[in-house]
Amino acid sequence: xxxxxxxxxxxxxxxxxxxxxxxxxxxxxxxxxxxxxxxxxxxxxxxxxxxxxxxxxxxxxxxxxxxxxxxxxxxxxxxxxxxxxxxxxxxxxxxxxxxxxxxxxxxxxxxxxxxxxxxxxxxxxxxxxxxxxxxxxxxxxxxxxxxxxxxxxxxxxxxxxxxxxxxxxxxxxxxxxxxxxxxxxxxxxxxxxxxxxxxxxxxxxxxxxxxxxxxxxxxxxxxxxxxxxxxxxxxxxxxxxxxxxxxxxxxxxxxxxxxxxxxxxxxxxxxxxxxxxxxxxxxxxxxxxxxxxxxxxxxxxxxx
Amino acid sequence: xxxxxxxxxxxxxxxxxxxxxxxxxxxxxxxxxxxxxxxxxxxxxxxxxxxxxxxxxxxxxxxxxxxxxxxxxxxxxxxxxxxxxxxxxxxxxxxxxxxxxxxxxxxxxxxxxxxxxxxxxxxxxxxxxxxxxxxxxxxxxxxxxxxxxxxxxxxxxxxxxxxxxxxxxxxxxxxxxxxxxxxxxxxxxxxxxxxxxxxxxxxxxxxxxxxxxxxxxxxxxxxxxxxxxxxxxxxxxxxxxxxxxxxxxxxxxxxx
Numbered sequence: 001x002x003x004x005x006x007x008x009x010x011x012x013x014x015x016x017x018x019x020x021x022x023x024x025x026x027x028x029x030x031x032x033x034x035x036x037x038x039x040x041x042x043x044x045x046x047x048x049x050x051x052x053x054x055x056x057x058x059x060x061x062x063x064x065x066x067x068x069x070x071x072x073x074x075x076x077x078x079x080x081x082x083x084x085x086x087x088x089x090x091x092x093x094x095x096x097x098x099x100x101x102x103x104x105x106x107x108x109x110x111x112x113x114x115x116x117x118x119x120x121x122x123x124x125x126x127x128x129x130x131x132x133x134x135x136x137x138x139x140x141x142x143x144x145x146x147x148x149x150x151x152x153x154x155x156x157x158x159x160x161x162x163x164x165x166x167x168x169x170x171x172x173x174x175x176x177x178x179x180x181x182x183x184x185x186x187x188x189x190x191x192x193x194x195x196x197x198x199x200x201x202x203x204x205x206x207x208x209x210x211x212x213x214x215x216x217x218x219x220x221x222x223x224x225x226x227x228x229x230x231x232x233x234x235x236x237x238x239x240x241x242x243x244x245x246x247x248x249x250x251x252x253x254x255x256x257x258x259x260x261x262x263x264x265x266x267x268x269x270x271x272x273x274x275x276x277x278x279x280x281x282x283x284x285x286x287x288x289x290x291x292x293x294x295x296x297x298x299x300x301x302x303x304x
Numbered sequence: 305x306x307x308x309x310x311x312x313x314x315x316x317x318x319x320x321x322x323x324x325x326x327x328x329x330x331x332x333x334x335x336x337x338x339x340x341x342x343x344x345x346x347x348x349x350x351x352x353x354x355x356x357x358x359x360x361x362x363x364x365x366x367x368x369x370x371x372x373x374x375x376x377x378x379x380x381x382x383x384x385x386x387x388x389x390x391x392x393x394x395x396x397x398x399x400x401x402x403x404x405x406x407x408x409x410x411x412x413x414x415x416x417x418x419x420x421x422x423x424x425x426x427x428x429x430x431x432x433x434x435x436x437x438x439x440x441x442x443x444x445x446x447x448x449x450x451x452x453x454x455x456x457x458x459x460x461x462x463x464x465x466x467x468x469x470x471x472x473x474x475x476x477x478x479x480x481x482x483x484x485x486x487x488x489x490x491x492x493x494x495x496x497x498x499x500x501x502x503x504x505x506x507x508x509x510x511x512x513x514x515x516x517x518x519x520x521x522x523x524x525x526x527x528x529x530x531x532x533x534x535x536x537x538x539x540x541x542x543x544x545x546x547x548x549x550x551x552x553x554x555x556x557x558x559x560x
Contacts, residue, residue: 033329047355049343060340063346064355069339071348093362093437102358109351123443167329183508213329245331259336275338285336289329304336 044091058152084105141173156215170206389471
């Protein structure tokens with residue numbers, strides 16, 4: 001009893017609680033921590049796999065198979081986050097018939113941790129999205145959409161932080177310019193702000209104020225626009241910001257065989273990834289942290 | 305007991321020291337990979353069971369037969385007009401005009417859709433609700449735009465340069481010369497009157513500048529029909545036991 005009280009009172013001992021049962025000899029393994037980030041984007045209501053006769057993606061995709069894979073990875077490493085970069089809605093009759101209910105229910109069963117909002121998520125209007133929120137057991141983030149004068153006010157946060165095995169992870173969301181892409185009557189009074197400026201603010205807040213060890217941007221602004229190279233996109237965002245470790249993208253349905261490594265505004269590496277569309281792939285990024293190690297001169301080892 | 309406390313205290317002290325001297329964890333390594341979702345992965349039974357009743361209901365509805373196609377129709381069947389494109393534009397004209405006329409007393413003079421908006425073929429055989437979803441998976445809906453003749457001419461210039469079989473309705477006759485110049489154009493068999501207002505039906509995507517169709521704005525007024533293109537197709541299929549799409553001369557190019 002006495003010991004229990006002691007543990008509860010001491011902040012240092014809180015760290016030890018995590019070690020209970022490991023013993024001193026495990027101290028070595030404790031110094032390396034692995035955080036796994038799993039991600040999808042632009043699934044577009046593709047709940048069933050493509051059939052065997054499909055010309056482009058035969059036998060690929062399917063939520064029930066993705067569930068098996070996610071379970072397996074979570075079993076290997078419980079310190080896993082599952083994220084989606086938007087455009088959950090629209091693309092199969094499941095959406096037309098159920099308005100996104102089934103998509104949200106299944107994503108809740110797969111234990112998605114966090115998602116951002118894509119332009120097609122407004123396809124039944126902002127009210128249509130709002131109506132489906134009770135079916136989502138995960139949170140929504142968007143830092144550059146101001147929903148103050150809409151039904152989504154207070155339902156979408158700019159960012160969310162997670163602590164996994166003592167590692168603090170901050171994830172903020174970014175959405176694409178809606179004007180010209182989505183009918184105003186669908187997004188109503190949603191205000192769009194420049195993603196680059198918002199990302200600069202967000203990464204500072206998450207790094208300096210929230211003291212996150214890992215900063216992730218969940219983006220639906222698109223990977224890169226070949227015909228308008230200066231248009232705001234994930235690659236340009238990576239170059240124009242600092243303190244972001246990973247940008248998970250969507251919108252352009254870009255099938256990247258492996259994450260792109262880009263240099264940020266202070267010359268540090270940023271990973272940019274996107275896994276195409278329709279749930280054909282699951283992106284997996286593992287971050288290894290070591291405690292008590294000075295940052296290496298050559299920086300972090302990236303194996304992609 | 306006392307000893308145990310001592311060890312704990314010492315450990316706590318060490319941990320605190322550690323935390324302070326090396327305050328944060330250092331990111332030392334990142335590994336990234338992409339994992340394909342394919343049939344090597346067994347579907348999770350719990351998820352499959354959950355989807356099943358939804359799937360059954362959707363399929364039952366989608367597979368109901370609503371019309372019949374005597375042939376297969378594809379958007380690649382012609383350079384400037386195709387049977388499937390003509391069919392879609394004329395369906396929007398016929399079904400859309402019922403609502404437009406009731407609301408405004410006017411009639412639709414012309415329909416313009418886009419080639420890219422035909423998302424699938426119509427296969428020979430039974431037409432089901434699913435066919436309409438395949439041809440038009442998007443939620444786009446019909447709008448009718450009041451356009452002065454000069455803006456309609458802008459549209460004709462666009463069509464002459466686009467070199468695509470963008471679907472147009474049967475009231476239009478547009479002929480291009482061998483260098484894609486407009487050699488003749490008429491609506492209802494009459495030349496386009498530059499000062500007259502024409503009522504042009506299209507979808508909200510194109511109205512908002514999709515496919516670089518900049519000519520819809522500014523305009524002489526807009527009527528939003530709240531009628532999805534897909535529902536136009538479903539309603540049109542249901543009215544006809546058999547459809548008879550035809551390629552014709554509404555939009556052609558002369559080769560010499």
